[in-house]
Amino acid sequence: MNPENTLLAFEKAMNVQGLTGIELDIQLTKDGELVVIHDERVDRTTEGIGFVRDYTLSQIKKLHIYADDRSTQSIPTMDEVFDLLDMRLKSGLKLNIELKNSVYPYDGMEEKIIEMVHKRGLQNAIIYSTFYANSLEKIKMLDSNTELGVLDSRASDCMYKIKGGCGAVALHPFWRGIDLTVEQLAGYTVRAWMSGHLYPEKPTGGRLDFTQLEAQGITDIILNEPEAYLN
Numbered sequence: 001m002n003p004e005n006t007l008l009a010f011e012k013a014m015n016v017q018g019l020t021g022i023e024l025d026i027q028l029t030k031d032g033e034l035v036v037i038h039d040e041r042v043d044r045t046t047e048g049i050g051f052v053r054d055y056t057l058s059q060i061k062k063l064h065i066y067a068d069d070r071s072t073q074s075i076p077t078m079d080e081v082f083d084l085l086d087m088r089l090k091s092g093l094k095l096n097i098e099l100k101n102s103v104y105p106y107d108g109m110e111e112k113i114i115e116m117v118h119k120r121g122l123q124n125a126i127i128y129s130t131f132y133a134n135s136l137e138k139i140k141m142l143d144s145n146t147e148l149g150v151l152d153s154r155a156s157d158c159m160y161k162i163k164g165g166c167g168a169v170a171l172h173p174f175w176r177g178i179d180l181t182v183e184q185l186a187g188y189t190v191r192a193w194m195s196g197h198l199y200p201e202k203p204t205g206g207r208l209d210f211t212q213l214e215a216q217g218i219t220d221i222i223l224n225e226p227e228a229y230l231n
Contacts, residue, residue: 003045003065004224005036006073007084014088018230021094021127022085023193023222026078026113028106033057034078034113040103046075053104078113082120089125096149096191096222102131110135114142133166140167149191155180155217178216185217193222 002009005024013022025038030053042048042055046063055063057077065073082089089095101109117126128139129149136148149170152158156179158171171185175192178185192213207228213221 003067003073005038005045005076006065006067007076007080008067008073010076010081010084013226014085014093016226016230019093019226020220021096023096023098024081025098025100026109027052027100028109028112029053029055029057029060031056032108032112034109034116035060036076036078036081038100040100042075051104053106078116082116082122086120086122089122093125094127095122095125096127096129098151099128099130099132099135101135105132105135110138110142114139114146118143127170129168129170129172133161133164136161136166136168149189151193153177155185155190159184172222175213175218175221178218180217182215182217189220190218191220191222192218194224 002012010022013019024036026034027037029035035052037045037052039045041051042063045065048063052060060075063075065075067073085093085095097113099109117123123143123146127147127149129151130136131151133150136150139146139148147170148168149172150158150161150166150168151172152161153174154177155171155173158173159180162168162171170189170191172191172193175194178192
């Protein structure tokens with residue numbers, strides 16, 4: 001298991017045979033650069049302290065993320081990730097970009113990521129997701145053809161946002177939050193996300209029963225250890 005949201009982790013993941021896609025999280029630095037990091041703060045994954053939005057790109061690049069062998073990674077920019085994944089994305093791999101803007105709106109984030117994706121010609125490879133329904137509406141206005149997934153803890157809350165007109169076509173609920181019937185979920189893509197095993201936590205060694213999850217209406221799983229099920 002490699003440190004989350006690092007170029008090392010993405011390089012390993014893109015070479016896992018049978019993997020459908022990769023999920024990552026984006027935020028904006030103080031000087032408006034798109035960087036890839038899950039938490040709003042840098043404390044958990046680096047030796048730094050404070051909020052991503054309070055660091056400039058040059059400052060955040062000086063922080064270290066330590067792998068198990070004590071080698072170091074840095075917080076990558078979205079451009080760096082696209083440079084790494086470009087050929088794989090153009091040959092079928094999907095990239096789920098979660099906009100981490102439900103706590104801090106990050107003005108202009110939607111425009112920046114849409115422009116970056118279009119400039120690289122990667123529109124068909126991208127799925128955008130966020131807990132913030134207004135952000136999904138904005139993305140849909142910027143690119144009416146893009147695929148959107150709405151995040152929430154429960155499937156019913158995801159469905160509520162979809163019915164409210166956020167523009168999403170896929171539900172991204174917590175895997176234990178499937179509170180709708182298979183019939184109610186029929187026709188929808190349901191990408192359930194897992195919790196736990198975030199850096200620097202270690203895997204527990206447990207395995208999911210995909211057959212049982214599929215029986216609940218889940219079509220895809222977003223998890224941190226794909227190599228445990230594939231290859």
